[in-house]
Amino acid sequence: MKKGSARQPRTKMRITVLSVALCLAAAGIYGAKVPSGPAVEERADIIRIDSLKIFGTLGRPPVLFLHQKHTEALEKKNKDCTVCHLSEKDRLVSKYMRLQDTTKQEVMDIYHINCIACHKATAAAKEKSGPVVCGECHRDKPALVSIWQPIGMDKSLHYKHSRAQNEKCERCHHQYNEVTKKLYYAKGKEGTCRYCHQDITEENRISLREASHLGCIDCHRKTLAKFNDAGPITCNGCHDPAQQKLIEKLKNVPRIKRNQPDTVFVRTAKTALQNPKPATRMKLVPFDHRAHENYNDTCRVCHHADLNACVQCHTLQGAEEGNQINLEQAMHRLNTPMSCLGCHTISQSDPRCAGCHANIAAERLPDPAACQACHMAEVTPVAENIQSVESKNLAAAILDSRTPLRHAVAESEIPENVEIKILSNQYGPVKLPHRKIVQTLLNHIRTDRLVQYFHRDPYTLCQGCHHNSPAASKPPACVSCHGQPFDERGSRKPGLMAAYHRQCMECHEAMGIEKPVATNCVACHQKKS
Amino acid sequence: MSISRRKFLGWLGAAAAGTTLGKTVNAASNKHFSGYPDSMGVLFDNTRCIGCRKCEEGCNTVNELPAPDQPFDDLSLLETERRTTARAYTIVNRYDAVSNPNVKGPLYRKVQCNHCLEPACASACFVRAFTKTPEGAVIYDASVCVGCRYCMIACPFEIPTYEYDKAFEPRVMKCTLCYPRIEKGLLPGCVQVCPTEALTYGKRKDLLKDARQRILKSPDRYVDHVYGENEMGGTSWLYLSAVPFKELGMREDLGVTPAPKLTAGALMGVPVVVGLWPVLLTGIYAMTKRKEKIANQETEQAVAAAVEQANAEAAAKHKQEMEQVQKLKQKEIENAVKKALEEAAKPKAQDVSDPQPEKADKKPSEEES
Numbered sequence: 001m002k003k004g005s006a007r008q009p010r011t012k013m014r015i016t017v018l019s020v021a022l023c024l025a026a027a028g029i030y031g032a033k034v035p036s037g038p039a040v041e042e043r044a045d046i047i048r049i050d051s052l053k054i055f056g057t058l059g060r061p062p063v064l065f066l067h068q069k070h071t072e073a074l075e076k077k078n079k080d081c082t083v084c085h086l087s088e089k090d091r092l093v094s095k096y097m098r099l100q101d102t103t104k105q106e107v108m109d110i111y112h113i114n115c116i117a118c119h120k121a122t123a124a125a126k127e128k129s130g131p132v133v134c135g136e137c138h139r140d141k142p143a144l145v146s147i148w149q150p151i152g153m154d155k156s157l158h159y160k161h162s163r164a165q166n167e168k169c170e171r172c173h174h175q176y177n178e179v180t181k182k183l184y185y186a187k188g189k190e191g192t193c194r195y196c197h198q199d200i201t202e203e204n205r206i207s208l209r210e211a212s213h214l215g216c217i218d219c220h221r222k223t224l225a226k227f228n229d230a231g232p233i234t235c236n237g238c239h240d241p242a243q244q245k246l247i248e249k250l251k252n253v254p255r256i257k258r259n260q261p262d263t264v265f266v267r268t269a270k271t272a273l274q275n276p277k278p279a280t281r282m283k284l285v286p287f288d289h290r291a292h293e294n295y296n297d298t299c300r301v302c303h304h305a306d307l308n309a310c311v312q313c314h315t316l317q318g319a320e321e322g323n324q325i326n327l328e329q330a331m332h333r334l335n336t337p338m339s340c341l342g343c344h345t346i347s348q349s350d351p352r353c354a355g356c357h358a359n360i361a362a363e364r365l366p367d368p369a370a371c372q373a374c375h376m377a378e379v380t381p382v383a384e385n386i387q388s389v390e391s392k393n394l395a396a397a398i399l400d401s402r403t404p405l406r407h408a409v410a411e412s413e414i415p416e417n418v419e420i421k422i423l424s425n426q427y428g429p430v431k432l433p434h435r436k437i438v439q440t441l442l443n444h445i446r447t448d449r450l451v452q453y454f455h456r457d458p459y460t461l462c463q464g465c466h467h468n469s470p471a472a473s474k475p476p477a478c479v480s481c482h483g484q485p486f487d488e489r490g491s492r493k494p495g496l497m498a499a500y501h502r503q504c505m506e507c508h509e510a511m512g513i514e515k516p517v518a519t520n521c522v523a524c525h526q527k528k529s
Numbered sequence: 530m531s532i533s534r535r536k537f538l539g540w541l542g543a544a545a546a547g548t549t550l551g552k553t554v555n556a557a558s559n560k561h562f563s564g565y566p567d568s569m570g571v572l573f574d575n576t577r578c579i580g581c582r583k584c585e586e587g588c589n590t591v592n593e594l595p596a597p598d599q600p601f602d603d604l605s606l607l608e609t610e611r612r613t614t615a616r617a618y619t620i621v622n623r624y625d626a627v628s629n630p631n632v633k634g635p636l637y638r639k640v641q642c643n644h645c646l647e648p649a650c651a652s653a654c655f656v657r658a659f660t661k662t663p664e665g666a667v668i669y670d671a672s673v674c675v676g677c678r679y680c681m682i683a684c685p686f687e688i689p690t691y692e693y694d695k696a697f698e699p700r701v702m703k704c705t706l707c708y709p710r711i712e713k714g715l716l717p718g719c720v721q722v723c724p725t726e727a728l729t730y731g732k733r734k735d736l737l738k739d740a741r742q743r744i745l746k747s748p749d750r751y752v753d754h755v756y757g758e759n760e761m762g763g764t765s766w767l768y769l770s771a772v773p774f775k776e777l778g779m780r781e782d783l784g785v786t787p788a789p790k791l792t793a794g795a796l797m798g799v800p801v802v803v804g805l806w807p808v809l810l811t812g813i814y815a816m817t818k819r820k821e822k823i824a825n826q827e828t829e830q831a832v833a834a835a836v837e838q839a840n841a842e843a844a845a846k847h848k849q850e851m852e853q854v855q856k857l858k859q860k861e862i863e864n865a866v867k868k869a870l871e872e873a874a875k876p877k878a879q880d881v882s883d884p885q886p887e888k889a890d891k892k893p894s895e896e897e898s
Contacts, residue, residue, distance in 0.1 A: 486716070486730050492739060498726035505579065505725065509633060518579040519604060 042147045045235035055104035060138040068235045091218050151238045154297040156250040188259055191307050192300045262290040263396040265386050267311045283375040284383055286395035304338050352444040354510035356464030373454055404452035413473055414438045423497055428526030465503055540813055564646035568665035570733035570765035572740055573639050576750055577727035580623055580637040584719035588619045591718030615690045618704040626772035631749050638777040642688045642704035644765035649788030653683030665765040666706035685761055685783050733765055740769050762787025
């Protein structure tokens with residue numbers, strides 16, 4: 001009796017606990033399903049405050065500070081940057097309310113005391129204010145996503161700046177004197193900021209981030225104060241992708257003058273004396289430097305580390321300063337815009353080119369004859385004296401002697417329609433508008449210099465479809481090579497049906513042509529009645 | 530008398546060790562089946578598939594399956610993920626695979642029997658309705674099928690289906706790799722109609738080389754994996770894909786061990802249990818019985834000996850006592866004789882009063898002894 005009476009209420013209690021737990025769980029699942037949290041906010045102005053990292057591991061999650069939000073709030077009250085940033089040598093320091101990171105406690109206090117004080121004061125004035133409780137700033141998973149985009153100084157932007165500064169390069173460009181430990185300007189030694197200012201601050205050399213914010217924003221602020229018109233001073237002004245699009249891109253930008261040659265033979269040794277014997281050398285490459293300046297937005301596309309000749313680091317044998325990448329590799333590496341061949345190959349992925357090149361680019365070994373498209377000049381003493389005017393003129397003459405091929409195949413040479421009926425079974429024959437296709441392709445490339453200089457045969461274009469046979473005015477038809485599929489003893493090339501379908505479909509896909517849809521058979525095939 | 534717990538466990542241990550050792554020996558052997566050398570297969574390359582469903586139509590035609598509810602050129606069916614049915618040996622599903630930036634549109638996956646090198650369905654079938662032919666096809670013999678559908682449970686790819694709507698002689702239905710056609714040197718129905726050769730038919734070993742070559746030539750286009758090369762010990766159908774296979778709903782957790790090998794250990798135990806255990810247990814029983822018998826015999830002997838000894842001892846004691854009694858009697862007689870003689874020697878006057886007290890003296894002495 002005693003046992004029984006004691007057990008019953010306990011069981012009841014268990015059931016109650018269980019059902020409550022189940023309800024809670026159900027509510028949890030339900031609750032999780034319905035509101036998927038507040039929508040993630042996209043911001044370009046997120047600053048991760050983790051300054052205390054240099055003193056050891058952080059005790060709480062770092063604060064994600066929305067800078068633009070604060071500048072906008074201050075602007076409304078006619079306050080400026082100096083509310084939060086101190087000045088040193090007439091320039092604002094990027095750190096918050098301090099010049100130096102002294103001690104952990106001090107830096108922490110600067111943030112806590114000043115942030116909270118301002119938030120409290122704002123709230124006291126009955127205005128919209130920021131958090132004053134730990135967890136509201138130090139959030140584990142803030143619903144923020146960064147859309148921050150880096151901004152680069154392209155030719156257009158550079159020209160705008162040099163025009164505004166009356167071509168006074170020294171306003172931005174400088175060198176560092178190791179002895180006097182001072183910055184100075186050296187005419188003709190200018191380079192991209194990134195050559196010196198790297199990702200992180202090193203001794204005597206602040207990071208690119210620090211340098212650009214210190215330099216750009218300071219100048220923009222002062223200019224704004226003087227002329228009421230200047231570059232952006234807010235985060236979004238430079239780093240919001242939408243705002244970046246609003247920055248006007250000038251079409252005709254004068255050349256940046258930095259002693260670069262117009263035409264030049266690509267150097268193969270640091271000095272002429274180091275050149276190996278002519279008998280064992282490749283022919284020289286005359287290079288149209290001026291033309292390539294036009295094709296690229298910045299110098300650092302090619303000149304990735306400095307504005308010297310490639311061979312200064314990438315020697316014939318490879319050297320420490322060139323990361324052991326020798327001149328041949330530096331010029332011919334694939335999948336990088338820094339090398340000649342790499343950049344030319346990347347441009348083949350342009351939809352206008354991809355139709356033909358998607359299938360042949362990666363798998364084909366370069367034709368030995370193709371080397372001569374660049375390696376054009378005999379090694380002669382005149383040419384080898386690369387710095388001389390004669391050598392530069394020779395390079396220009398050789399480059400000019402090339403005839404850009406216009407690829408004007410006579411209309412009569414292009415069959416107008418090709419009827420494909422050899423396989424017709426389920427459907428009727430296909431009428432291929434052959435001439436229309438060829439002419440469309442020709443129009444695509446007519447003005448492209450790369451095509452004009454590198455497709456050296458007027459019938460090269462035909463090889464896009466009529467592949468694996470020499471360029472000719474009457475190339476073989478598909479059926480000449482493709483037959484039954486899955487030939488064990490053959491080269492395992494596609495059968496005729498697959499050859500037709502894949503040639504058309506893969507080319508259309510690569511060129512981004514959406515119609516006819518691949519699965520709409522009767523868009524190409526005639527319906528059989 | 531019965532076997533002790535300790536002994537029983539001992540026997541059990543010995544028996545278990547025996548079966549395990551037998552297996553180890555087998556595993557150390559060179560027996561490994563890696564498929565029939567020249568078996569055929571199909572390589573599906575989803576970078577070439579356009580999702581036209583022609584393969585479904587081709588399959589339906591050559592296998593004379595019932596016409597579908599919706600025509601094959603109705604591509605709206607691709608909106609839902611489908612499975613093979615008793616009326617469709619193969620189907621195509623569409624996936625929005627986004628993990629490869631080189632892929633512009635959706636990707637497709639063809640589903641049909643993979644024709645495992647060592648099929649799970651065949652190993653689960655106790656009437657041997659499934660056969661892996663040297664040509665590569667896993668074929669089914671409806672005449673022996675009892676309809677248990679173990680094959681459907683066994684298949685890791687969930688391929689075999691059943692004619693549930695048939696009241697009489699329902700069959701398990703699945704792709705046959707068009708075995709009747711490939712025997713005649715024809716292509717499987719699906720392969721024959723594929724307009725882009727997204728399906729390549731050939732010897733499995735050649736297809737593997739072909740697949741590797743495609744990956745080598747276009748490393749950006751494919752994930753570096755040929756599905757079916759090793760999955761479940763290898764399958765006759767092989768797959769190339771632009772995105773990881775799990776994004777196409779294909780299982781990547783199957784491992785490389787063929788299904789029969791996974792069950793072989795347990796199934797190998799069956800003969801041991803069914804055949805050897807009765808013998809073993811009978812042996813144990815017989816030996817126990819024999820021991821009991823011997824023990825009984827020994828006890829009997831011991832008892833007999835003890836009884837004998839006891840008897841002998843008793844007899845000896847009896848004899849001794851008898852002798853003593855005899856001696857006492859003798860002594861008494863002698864004493865009596867002596868007394869009689871002494872009395873005879875005494876004067877005749879005392880002869881009348883004396884004999885009574887003498888008798889009274891004699892009695893206690895007799896009791897004492």
